[in-house]
Amino acid sequence: MKTSIAHIAYNTFREAVRDRVLYNLIAFALLLSGAAILVGQISIEIEKLVVINLGLTAVSLFGVVIAIFIGIGLVSKEIEKRTLYTVLSRPVRRWEFIVGKFLGLAGTLVVNTFFMAIGVFAALFYVSHKFVHADGLVFMALYFIILEFLIICSLALLFSSFSSPLLSAVFAFSLFVIGSFAEDLRGFAAMAHGITRWLATGAAYLVPNFSAFNVITSIAHEQPVAGQLILQNTVYALFYAATALSGAVLIFEYRDLK
Amino acid sequence: MLAIEILGLEKTYKVGFWRKRPKPALRPLHLQVEEGEIFGFLGPNGAGKTTTLKLLMGLVFPSAGSARFLGKAWTDPTVKAQTGFLPEQPYFYDYLTAHELLEYYGQLSGVPAKQRKQRIEQILQQVGLHDVQGVQLRKFSKGMLQRVGIGQAILHDPKLVFFDEPMSGLDPIGRREVRDLMDQLKQEGKTVFFSTHILSDAEALCDRVAIIHKGELRGLGAIEDLTSTVRGKVEVIWQGTQMPPSIKALGAECHVAADTVRVIIDENQQDAVIDALRRERLRLISLTPVRTSLETYFVEKLRHAETTAATTV
Numbered sequence: 001m002k003t004s005i006a007h008i009a010y011n012t013f014r015e016a017v018r019d020r021v022l023y024n025l026i027a028f029a030l031l032l033s034g035a036a037i038l039v040g041q042i043s044i045e046i047e048k049l050v051v052i053n054l055g056l057t058a059v060s061l062f063g064v065v066i067a068i069f070i071g072i073g074l075v076s077k078e079i080e081k082r083t084l085y086t087v088l089s090r091p092v093r094r095w096e097f098i099v100g101k102f103l104g105l106a107g108t109l110v111v112n113t114f115f116m117a118i119g120v121f122a123a124l125f126y127v128s129h130k131f132v133h134a135d136g137l138v139f140m141a142l143y144f145i146i147l148e149f150l151i152i153c154s155l156a157l158l159f160s161s162f163s164s165p166l167l168s169a170v171f172a173f174s175l176f177v178i179g180s181f182a183e184d185l186r187g188f189a190a191m192a193h194g195i196t197r198w199l200a201t202g203a204a205y206l207v208p209n210f211s212a213f214n215v216i217t218s219i220a221h222e223q224p225v226a227g228q229l230i231l232q233n234t235v236y237a238l239f240y241a242a243t244a245l246s247g248a249v250l251i252f253e254y255r256d257l258k
Numbered sequence: 259m260l261a262i263e264i265l266g267l268e269k270t271y272k273v274g275f276w277r278k279r280p281k282p283a284l285r286p287l288h289l290q291v292e293e294g295e296i297f298g299f300l301g302p303n304g305a306g307k308t309t310t311l312k313l314l315m316g317l318v319f320p321s322a323g324s325a326r327f328l329g330k331a332w333t334d335p336t337v338k339a340q341t342g343f344l345p346e347q348p349y350f351y352d353y354l355t356a357h358e359l360l361e362y363y364g365q366l367s368g369v370p371a372k373q374r375k376q377r378i379e380q381i382l383q384q385v386g387l388h389d390v391q392g393v394q395l396r397k398f399s400k401g402m403l404q405r406v407g408i409g410q411a412i413l414h415d416p417k418l419v420f421f422d423e424p425m426s427g428l429d430p431i432g433r434r435e436v437r438d439l440m441d442q443l444k445q446e447g448k449t450v451f452f453s454t455h456i457l458s459d460a461e462a463l464c465d466r467v468a469i470i471h472k473g474e475l476r477g478l479g480a481i482e483d484l485t486s487t488v489r490g491k492v493e494v495i496w497q498g499t500q501m502p503p504s505i506k507a508l509g510a511e512c513h514v515a516a517d518t519v520r521v522i523i524d525e526n527q528q529d530a531v532i533d534a535l536r537r538e539r540l541r542l543i544s545l546t547p548v549r550t551s552l553e554t555y556f557v558e559k560l561r562h563a564e565t566t567a568a569t570t571v
């Protein structure tokens with residue numbers, strides 16, 4: 001039943017909203033306006049650079065933190081609190097529950113990012129009093145950030161389906177940090193020899209390659225994003241998230257509820 | 259048609275750090291419940307009642323065996339749309355109000371949007387939560403949550419209802435209401451399967467009961483059949499503090515209060531006791547049969563099982 005996925009997704013979103021997750025927007029707005037006012041007093045040339053850099057980095061970090069903190073509890077908390085009993089005894093399949101949870105969290109992040117994006121554009125307008133064509137590149141960066149969120153949501157959900165929230169948080173954060181250096185890791189692996197090389201290469205390609213998603217710096221310098229990278233990142237993110245989600249479903253499908 | 263058919267369901271938990279040590283929670287269980295029955299599932303703490311219900315609801319997976327509901331496989335989604343479940347000590351999304359929760363569950367159970375609103379109103383009325391439907395569930399008391407639990411179990415008008423200790427956490431009025439509700443479900447032709455260790459509830463409601471202990475089925479049948487093997491007792495109370503010797507000679511249990519005496523005797527000694535009281539000109543206050551309760555049966559049966567188990571070891 002496809003409709004139950006939508007209902008579960010909406011309920012997940014509603015929970016996030018009622019848990020005051022969107023309050024992070026206030027912190028974001030304060031941070032951004034503080035920065036915009038501050039750099040406006042320092043230098044005219046770099047202020048736009050700083051606003052884009054800082055703004056987008058904040059969008060990404062705030063989102064990652066939310067994705068992990070909500071994601072790690074999505075399944076384990078429902079098992080712990082036994083709220084799942086009265087859901088799974090209804091005509092809801094377990095995979096539908098997982099997919100619904102994922103979509104709900106992803107939706108929460110998209111909404112959150114949308115409001116943050118408004119903030120970034122407002123700050124841009126504040127420092128330069130107009131929009132130029134190159135500002136459209138910010139949308140590209142935001143798109144990549146959302147793709148990144150999809151991967152992190154799916155990973156947090158995967159960990160949540162078999163381990164405690166604390167462990168899941170540790171796993172997810174580690175993967176996020178390691179994944180941000182995935183390209184360096186691949187470089188190191190290529191320099192190794194023998195079995196180490198195989199293992200290191202395997203690990204380097206297994207962790208999510210977040211470095212490919214970070215175009216913030218180049219966008220701040222108004223460098224366009226190659227069409228190939230867009231395609232590549234889209235396919236990669238969807239594939240990675242789908243795989244992690246399938247893993248979560250496989251684990252959850254055969255799990256005894258406490 | 260059979261409403262519930264349990265075919266050798268069995269559950270062994272794996273416990274310990276490496277999940278190596280087997281812990282049998284339910285031995286192979288075979289049970290059949292007719293449509294329209296109120297069926298009681300009795301047993302002391304840790305007997306395996308909740309385990310059985312969780313198995314039936316697909317929340318935990320059996321080590322072996324299966325079940326059929328209404329003639330279909332238990333995992334069939336069309337069957338799940340026709341079953342309702344009240345878990346033990348239910349807990350719900352506490353950021354929702356009672357109304358929102360029922361709305362959500364109605365959606366998941368496929369209650370058509372048009373009927374949903376009216377149905378929810380009706381249920382809230384029925385479980386006595388109409389005044390607090392706009393309050394978030396985090397502010398609900400235990401008994402109120404239990405009422406929400408009962409409400410959500412019957413929300414989608416299921417043909418088959420499973421209740422795990424439906425009376426727990428309820429005040430006397432609540433218990434009465436739940437009894438009435440179960441009776442009403444029976445009138446509507448529904449099948450009710452509920453677990454309890456409160457025997458008077460089972461006595462008042464059930465057509466048949468099953469008794470399990472340590473994961474094993476120990477008794478099954480109509481209550482009269484199960485209780486007929488245990489002899490009845492009668493409680494006699496009279497005024498005064500005097501104890502006629504002929505009654506004392508019966509060796510009855512005897513309690514003397516400020517100005518009454520209370521004894522509990524076997525049913526067949528009843529006439530002798532009344533005669534004695536008359537002879538002594540003592541004023542009889544009351545004579546009540548202590549109805550052979552399931553409890554007596556229960557205790558005797560389990561004690562018997564225990565001693566036989568002990569002697570065979």
Ligand SMILES: Nc1ncnc2c1ncn2[C@@H]1O[C@H](COP(=O)(O)OP(=O)(O)OP(=O)(O)O)[C@@H](O)[C@H]1O
Pocket residue numbers: 258271272273281282283301302303304305306307308309310346455
């Ligand atoms: N998740 C679990 N892991 C290990 N053992 C378990 C688990 N759940 C239940 N058990 C064991 O299974 C047995 C049956 O438990 P169950 O909860 O079914 O009892 P119950 O009849 O519902 O008792 P109560 O009247 O106290 O609710 C108990 O010995 C319990 O320790």
Ligand SMILES: [Mg+2]
Pocket residue numbers: 307308309346422
């Ligand atoms: Mg129980």
